[in-house]
Amino acid sequence: MAAESGADASAGHEGGELKRSIGLGQLAAIGIGATVGTGIFFVLSEATPEAGPAVVLSFVIAAITAGLTALCYAELASAVPVSGSSYSYAYATLGEAAAMAVAACLILEYLVSSAAVAVGWSEYLNALFEATIGLRVPDALSGAPGAGGVFNLPAVVLVVLCTLLLVRGVSESAAVNAVMVVIKLGVLLLFVAIAFTAFTADNFAQFAPLGVGGIGAAAGTVFFSFIGLDAVSTAGEEVRDPRRNLPRALVLALVVVTVVYLLVAVSALGAQPWGEFEGQEAGLAAIMGEVTGAAWPGIVIAAGAVISIFSVTLVTMYAQTRILFSMSRDGMLPPLLSRVNPRTLTPVPTTLLVGVGVAVLAGLVPLDVLADLVSVGTLVAFCVVSVGVIVLRRTAPDLPRGFRVPGYPVTPILSIAACLYLIVGLQWITLVVFVLWLAVALVFWAFYGARHSRLAAAAGDATGGERP
Numbered sequence: 138m139a140a141e142s143g144a145d146a147s148a149g150h151e152g153g154e155l156k157r158s159i160g161l162g163q164l165a166a167i168g169i170g171a172t173v174g175t176g177i178f179f180v181l182s183e184a185t186p187e188a189g190p191a192v193v194l195s196f197v198i199a200a201i202t203a204g205l206t207a208l209c210y211a212e213l214a215s216a217v218p219v220s221g222s223s224y225s226y227a228y229a230t231l232g233e234a235a236a237m238a239v240a241a242c243l244i245l246e247y248l249v250s251s252a253a254v255a256v257g258w259s260e261y262l263n264a265l266f267e268a269t270i271g272l273r274v275p276d277a278l279s280g281a282p283g284a285g286g287v288f289n290l291p292a293v294v295l296v297v298l299c300t301l302l303l304v305r306g307v308s309e310s311a312a313v314n315a316v317m318v319v320i321k322l323g324v325l326l327l328f329v330a331i332a333f334t335a336f337t338a339d340n341f342a343q344f345a346p347l348g349v350g351g352i353g354a355a356a357g358t359v360f361f362s363f364i365g366l367d368a369v370s371t372a373g374e375e376v377r378d379p380r381r382n383l384p385r386a387l388v389l390a391l392v393v394v395t396v397v398y399l400l401v402a403v404s405a406l407g408a409q410p411w412g413e414f415e416g417q418e419a420g421l422a423a424i425m426g427e428v429t430g431a432a433w434p435g436i437v438i439a440a441g442a443v444i445s446i447f448s449v450t451l452v453t454m455y456a457q458t459r460i461l462f463s464m465s466r467d468g469m470l471p472p473l474l475s476r477v478n479p480r481t482l483t484p485v486p487t488t489l490l491v492g493v494g495v496a497v498l499a500g501l502v503p504l505d506v507l508a509d510l511v512s513v514g515t516l517v518a519f520c521v522v523s524v525g526v527i528v529l530r531r532t533a534p535d536l537p538r539g540f541r542v543p544g545y546p547v548t549p550i551l552s553i554a555a556c557l558y559l560i561v562g563l564q565w566i567t568l569v570v571f572v573l574w575l576a577v578a579l580v581f582w583a584f585y586g587a588r589h590s591r592l593a594a595a596a597g598d599a600t601g602g603e604r605p
Contacts (some may be wrong), residue, residue, distance in 0.1 A: 142319070146173045150535050151542055157260060161382045161385060162315065163314075163315055164291045164369055164376055164382055165175040165314040165385075165386040167452055167455075169301040170318045170449065171364075171366065171456065172363060172394045173322065173398075173445065174389065177362050180313060181402065181420055182414050185352050185414035186411075188351040189346040189411045190340065190406050191345035191348055192359070196359050196398050196399055198352070198359075199356050199359045201553040202556060202559060203360075205549075205552035206552045208366075208441075208548055209523045209526045209552055210367055210387055210522055212541055213230075214540075215384050216533075219427050223242075223243065223525075225366065225463050229238040229529070231524070233469070233587065234579065236469070237468075237586055238503045239518050240460065241575050241578035242553065243460050245430055245458065245513055245571070246514045246518065247457035248457050249498065250511045251296070251491075251495045251499075251510055252292075253291040254449045254500035255295050255499040256289060256292050257442075257446055258295050258446035258447065259295075262291050262443055263291075268432070277292055278291075279564065289499055289500045289501070290500070292500060294502045295446075295498045296450065299447070299451045300489065300492030303455055304478075305483075306481045314451055314452055317445070317447060317448035317451075320395060320444050321442065323441075324440070324441030324444075324445070325401055328404070328425060328438065329400045329401060331428055332408040335407070335428045340409070340411065351392045357559050360516075361514075364511060379539075380537070381539055383540075399422070401599065407425070408424050421438050422435040423435075423459050442500060450495075454492070461490070463475075466591075468591045469585075469589075473486050475487070500587065513568060517556075518555050522552075524553065526527075589594075
């Protein structure tokens with residue numbers, strides 16, 4: 138069966154073994170750190186003009202979509218507790234071609250979004266410098282070609298720092314991330330507390346001025362703020378007691394993220410009329426400044442954003458390295474990428490490759506171009522995870538599971554439907570480019586992965602012949 142052979146292939150350790158050093162708290166912090174980041178600091182300025190005060194419902198729709206998928210992730214993570222996230226789950230349930238397609242989606246989600254949030258970090262770093270020392274990095278060195286600059290130096294510096302930290306070791310990276318998660322949640326809760334002092338119920342009087350269509354469109358925009366939750370499942374082989382801790386960390390991260398987002402959205406809309414959000418830069422800082430009449434809120438928010446985005450970049454780069462590590466160990470990529478350093482027990486070649494790739498994108502490509510494909514890749518990967526739950530229940534019903542999706546099979550079906558609903562709302566050009574990217578990935582699999590994979594090797598050994 139595909140489930141059995143895929144699971145075996147994914148669970149092997151020929152390419153190297155990772156160290157189990159992450160506990161429940163650090164694992165939940167990985168999910169929160171990858172999710173609560175750039176999005177919530179600017180998404181209200183983009184989504185509120187699409188839906189009005191009803192953007193609160195858009196957050197709920199996006200949270201439900203993420204929540205349904207998180208339940209599916211939790212079951213697969215407890216049944217197949219290996220690195221690689223939905224790539225490994227697809228490999229174990231749907232076979233190599235589907236796994237390669239999911240890997241292409243995850244590269245869009247993690248590699249591209251790492252670069253995108255690094256570019257956002259450059260903008261907030263300049264805002265912090267201006268507010269504190271009255272200086273900023275010159276435009277030529279803080280923006281990509283096509284965005285008013287030549288090279289985005291701060292973004293590249295961030296990527297280099299994250300790469301060095303990841304090379305040093307996962308436990309150190311997880312500890313640093315946990316500290317940054319506490320700081321950024323504190324900054325957002327400070328915003329909520331101050332914004333609620335100026336709360337006006339009249340701001341919600343015209344609740345849905347743009348109708349149901351506006352709520353749906355804003356939900357697609359808001360969904361970007363939930364991307365990264367699945368980073369929890371990329372740490373499957375480095376978690377202590379994964380069958381217990383993986384599902385618990387996923388659910389815990391989702392609850393924390395959703396509560397914080399709704400508090401920020403409701404307090405912000407209560408403090409400022411919805412029509413003023415359009416085109417507003419550093420919206421949360423602007424609202425705090427208006428409410429308090431002081432300059433220090435802008436400094437606090439900018440500092441919080443700098444720390445927050447550092448955390449997101451660190452975790453999304455970590456997730457990407459573990460996905461490529463798993464693909465290499467399965468033979469879908471060259472074996473060098475699954476080589477583990479014997480001292481740090483980290484996949485150093487993979488980490489360096491990801492660092493170089495993210496640095497090039499962050500330094501030379503504008504933010505709007507980077508962000509276009511992130512959502513569609515994530516949503517397609519989410520769909521595959523939900524399908525994987527259904528397939529694995531049928532092909533391996535007796536496989537030990539530390540967590541089972543409640544309401545099966547309705548829950549995974551609803552997850553698929555919710556993801557498709559958000560995909561349909563995306564721009565057609567985004568879908569066309571995504572299909573082309575997917576085609577390139579499948580061609581690579583046909584010419585390399587299908588010939589070098591562990592399943593191909595096993596088939597060759599079984600027939601006494603050569604690999605196909």
